[in-house]
Amino acid sequence: MTDLLQLPWHEARAAASGRELVEASIRAIDALNPKLNAFLHIARDAGEGMPVAVKDNIVTTGMPTTCASKILGAFLSPFDATAVARLRTAGCSVVGKTNLDEFAMGSSTEHSAFGPARNPWDTSRVPGGSSGGSAVAVAARMVPAALGSETGGSVRQPAALCGVVGLKPTYGRVSRNGLVAFGSSVDQIGIVTKTVRECADILGMIAGHDPMDSTASTHPVDDYAADFDTGVRGLRFGVVREAVGQLEGEVRANFDEALRVLRSGGAIVDEVSVPTIGYAIAIYYIVANAEASANLSRFDGIRYGHRSARARTLREVYFESRGEGFGDEVKRRIMLGTFALSSGYYDAYYGRAQAVRAKLRADFDAAFGRFDYLLTPTTPEPAFPIGAKTDDPLSMYLNDIFTAPANLVGIPAIAVPSGFSRQRLPLSLQIMAPRFEERALFRAAGFFELETGYWRERPPVCA
Amino acid sequence: MKIDRTEAKRIADLAHLEFDDAALERMAGEMTKILSYIDQLREVDIAGFEDVAAGEQTPLRDDVPRPPVDRAAVAANAPAFSDDGHFVVPKVIGD
Numbered sequence: 001m002t003d004l005l006q007l008p009w010h011e012a013r014a015a016a017s018g019r020e021l022v023e024a025s026i027r028a029i030d031a032l033n034p035k036l037n038a039f040l041h042i043a044r045d046a047g048e049g050m051p052v053a054v055k056d057n058i059v060t061t062g063m064p065t066t067c068a069s070k071i072l073g074a075f076l077s078p079f080d081a082t083a084v085a086r087l088r089t090a091g092c093s094v095v096g097k098t099n100l101d102e103f104a105m106g107s108s109t110e111h112s113a114f115g116p117a118r119n120p121w122d123t124s125r126v127p128g129g130s131s132g133g134s135a136v137a138v139a140a141r142m143v144p145a146a147l148g149s150e151t152g153g154s155v156r157q158p159a160a161l162c163g164v165v166g167l168k169p170t171y172g173r174v175s176r177n178g179l180v181a182f183g184s185s186v187d188q189i190g191i192v193t194k195t196v197r198e199c200a201d202i203l204g205m206i207a208g209h210d211p212m213d214s215t216a217s218t219h220p221v222d223d224y225a226a227d228f229d230t231g232v233r234g235l236r237f238g239v240v241r242e243a244v245g246q247l248e249g250e251v252r253a254n255f256d257e258a259l260r261v262l263r264s265g266g267a268i269v270d271e272v273s274v275p276t277i278g279y280a281i282a283i284y285y286i287v288a289n290a291e292a293s294a295n296l297s298r299f300d301g302i303r304y305g306h307r308s309a310r311a312r313t314l315r316e317v318y319f320e321s322r323g324e325g326f327g328d329e330v331k332r333r334i335m336l337g338t339f340a341l342s343s344g345y346y347d348a349y350y351g352r353a354q355a356v357r358a359k360l361r362a363d364f365d366a367a368f369g370r371f372d373y374l375l376t377p378t379t380p381e382p383a384f385p386i387g388a389k390t391d392d393p394l395s396m397y398l399n400d401i402f403t404a405p406a407n408l409v410g411i412p413a414i415a416v417p418s419g420f421s422r423q424r425l426p427l428s429l430q431i432m433a434p435r436f437e438e439r440a441l442f443r444a445a446g447f448f449e450l451e452t453g454y455w456r457e458r459p460p461v462c463a
Numbered sequence: 464m465k466i467d468r469t470e471a472k473r474i475a476d477l478a479h480l481e482f483d484d485a486a487l488e489r490m491a492g493e494m495t496k497i498l499s500y501i502d503q504l505r506e507v508d509i510a511g512f513e514d515v516a517a518g519e520q521t522p523l524r525d526d527v528p529r530p531p532v533d534r535a536a537v538a539a540n541a542p543a544f545s546d547d548g549h550f551v552v553p554k555v556i557g558d
Binding site: 075076078079211214276279281282283285286293297300301302303304305306307311312313314316317318319320322323324326331332334335336338339342349351352353354355356357358359362393394397 | 466471473474475477478479480481482490493494496497498500501503504505507509512513515521522524532533536537539540541542543550552553554555
């Protein structure tokens, strides 16, 4: 029965009932979660349908939402996120909430208040983050699909480290209603699956305008899998020169091999410069943190979540509830963001970062004038050991170096498995496309997947 | 950009975050290191890109009432909620 979860889901759906699929999923979760810590909550009353997991910063009725933080206590949302409601309407069943870095702030899931998730390819290593639990849930075949969220790469990077597909849609493509806000001008719900086709199917279910999200786009929803097997002949792929220049060793060799695969399909592959891309991390860590400092001010011990037992005055309710409830990384980012917005520093930090961001967008627009797609590896290195980077926040931030640009300029981007390192750790190719060109993205990613077939490999923990 | 203890305390107060002395010291050091990295943004020529948000509008909806969130669900999540539907907090005046 567990073999159902190895199949692409349109095959699984044909082979079993919705009840059998949910039961298979819950069994797999029970077997593997104690070792992998991918799930913070398992919905044993999940009923029937195609099993999906939801990152625990996306609200769901009938089960808790913790954002992997102590500050939300036993919060039960009175409403479903729009994306969750749409999945349910489309016949999916939410089997659990997945682990993440607290409030989606991190690249390893080590900042979860409930312990890290573990990479199924090597459980001494991180699965990436912040959507680490979602990536593990799919990679270890506990569910065929999971929702995650992106602010600087938090779906693509863990997907890369866990050897699965991760999509960040165009900003505004998927409603943010019910996604606990972190960086409002960059946040998007993203999708993790084992194959490109499944990813396209899920996007079709959740994409589209929503009156509850004023940043959601009215751009028509496409038939995302329509060009899935039409190949890449004549399509123009731009390799981002400033990204590739730094690459060496296995990651370089793997990336070059990916380019060879694309060329073998008749793609035109050339270099392109995106001069401002080197500043993306600096821009991101001002803009996202500034927005986060505003968004996280709602966690104040008044309406929900943790209220400090020591608080005797209103001021103490705020200061001590937040001091006790937030982890160190969250506090660090709130402090950076508060600083960047504070009087005397706003123009020099937030204002300047937004201007450089606009320049970055102009660079991307120019590059897309000559190319249909832009390419980089998804991450500079494969999964690192748990604990290796937790003492150095800045070195952790640099994991987002290839992913954060797409968030800042609002374009869609997908991570696809591209092979393995000598240590049998997944490697990943990132493909970016212009805004609302997800259908084209699936075309390129679908070709690459068909040629390479890495999705058929299973982590040792699944054997 | 160097963040010293005084500056860290100013920011912590704005952010409504309580830190003990050791934690504040650590935070000041970490922020200094991160801001030093971020300071490379100063070297970028931003001529022509300063007025980013010009012309942007937030879409508005009609001012028509909609059903509110279920009060029982709100009460269930609240640390302290009175029978007549108020969030209970410590006395504000005379703080």
